[in-house]
């Protein structure tokens with residue numbers, strides 16, 4: 001890391017720029033991604049079609065199945081397409097291409113073809129976009145063998161995950177949190193990689209492990225600060241890759257703290273937290289000081305009106321409360 | 332644009348090639364169904380009877396490097412594109428020696444060496460993928476074209492419409508080959524499709540739409556050759572409809588009593604292999620050559636059947652491989 005700062009959007013733009021400069025097989029396609037169409041709704045692809053041409057940076061019709069289908073076809077010839085699905089809910093329109101094709105072609109072809117595809121998409125509650133523009137759908141993809149899904153909590157990781165996902169020989173979905181684009185942080189050095197499948201311990205502590213990813217990381221760090229005031233030292237793990245997730249990092253931390261809280265923005269039922277909790281119980285049941293806690297959003301469509309949206313999203317106070325319960329040091 | 336039935340421009344060489352492919356397909360389909368009937372194999376199989384000439388003549392207009400995406404009803408396309416019989420048979424039998432190590436099966440044949448990139452069991456889904464293959468060729472400045480092969484029913488799914496629009500906007504070197512056999516499972520063309528000729532749909536996407544007689548080798552070959560030239564020249568995609576008739580049930584063993592008897596017998600008559608043989612023999616292909624083609628194909632099939640039956644099944648541990656690049660834990 002250099003001392004320089006970078007926003008999330010700048011980090012993603014730099015990662016794409018560097019990847020396109022390094023490998024002419026890297027191409028981009030999505031709605032409005034080329035400069036003539038604005039360089040992406042969040043300006044993540046700004047300047048790239050001017051630099052690399054509209055053959056490699058292609059604005060597409062509003063055709064999610066055709067976007068992902070074209071990306072899959074190009075990928076099996078050895079190109080490295082980065083397809084943008086503007087908002088994660090629109091991925092529902094392209095599920096067939098992702099689930100039946102991108103994820104399965106390597107296996108069904110007996111390894112003769114593979115799909116080095118990256119899908120960038122953004123989403124997140126809290127900005128008043130309502131029911132069809134805010135869902136966190138990572139668990140759906142975590143349930144599909146053959147696909148990877150990752151999300152960054154800071155600009156440098158966003159750069160590093162993007163570079164790794166583009167290098168990777170298998171399809172990866174990268175979720176960008178819509179509230180993150182303006183966030184600044186230390187800039188990644190050009191060429192920096194965050195390995196897929198590897199978590200980061202972003203805060204060390206011995207009393208309870210907070211396991212999270214994406215936006216949850218900032219919230220867990222805030223909660224850890226409040227817990228520290230009460231004498232509870234929380235370890236915070238940023239999974240970075242939701243699937244396949246870093247079991248080793250999680251299990252060894254929880255083996256140490258004996259207590260775990262899983263935090264995610266996606267709704268609780270059948271979310272990533274259910275699988276993680278289940279694995280912790282399977283591996284460490286006898287050693288745990290208490291049951292694993294989950295903090296997640298309320299199972300409703302993401303509401304519009306502010307009080308409802310607030311009722312939907314978990315809060316930092318919820319994390320603090322869950323950690324207190326886990327450590328049985330209730331105030 | 333309706334192609335007039337066949338001008339005599341097919342060379343004897345091309346006629347021979349087409350007959351060799353069509354005969355091999357016809358015999359393979361028949362042999363396979365016989366093995367299913369007598370219980371030597373038990374797999375889901377979508378017969379290709381009635382589609383032999385479309386695949387044989389269309390693929391004869393392609394090079395090995397050209398890409399193909401086909402469907403569950405894809406045996407004919409796969410053979411015509413050049414996949415060796417033994418590899419195909421072994422995959423159909425679920426053996427480790429098959430094209431896909433037995434992991435794909437009949438509905439998911441892949442063989443990049445002969446350009447067979449994807450076989451999908453999801454109706455219409457191969458069409459957008461063919462665009463991607465064509466886009467790759469276009470970006471890399473290669474001369475390859477991509478072909479998406481699909482049925483008449485598939486022209487009613489969204490993927491078809493999105494893909495045709497995108498291909499037209501981007502002038503992709505792709506040919507949309509619709510094998511119109513008049514049925515989508517039990518649904519007739521009239522009951523499920525708003526047009527009587529699929530080629531009409533091209534107009535909505537600003538591309539040439541051509542309809543050819545799928546039982547006439549010259550009609551298919553010429554229409555396909557034209558579409559291929561257009562694609563190679565950078566003039567974009569073509570929707571090519573090849574009309575035929577599904578001569579058997581949708582899937583092997585399925586009832587097809589809903590197909591009117593008169594329609595069926597008329598189609599059987601038009602699609603008879605004896606008629607095809609006669610037609611080829613009128614193109615300076617001698618009886619001796621025809622017999623040789625047939626004997627060679629029969630031998631290829633018998634060798635492939637033996638290979639498939641003798642080959643071993645996959646090891647259960649193989650399940651951990653090819654999910655991701657790195658093997659998965661047991």
Ligand SMILES: Cc1ncc(C[n+]2csc(CCOP(=O)(O)OP(=O)(O)O)c2C)c(N)n1
Nearest residue numbers: 404452453454482483484485512514515516
């Ligand atoms: C998306 C999807 N819907 C339904 C099916 C079930 N299905 C398999 S084949 C078929 C009919 C397709 O007809 P057509 O495209 O004309 O091809 P044909 O079988 O006649 O070759 C249907 C409905 C499927 N495989 N995929």
Ligand SMILES: [Mg+2]
Nearest residue numbers: 482483514515
């Ligand atoms: Mg049909």
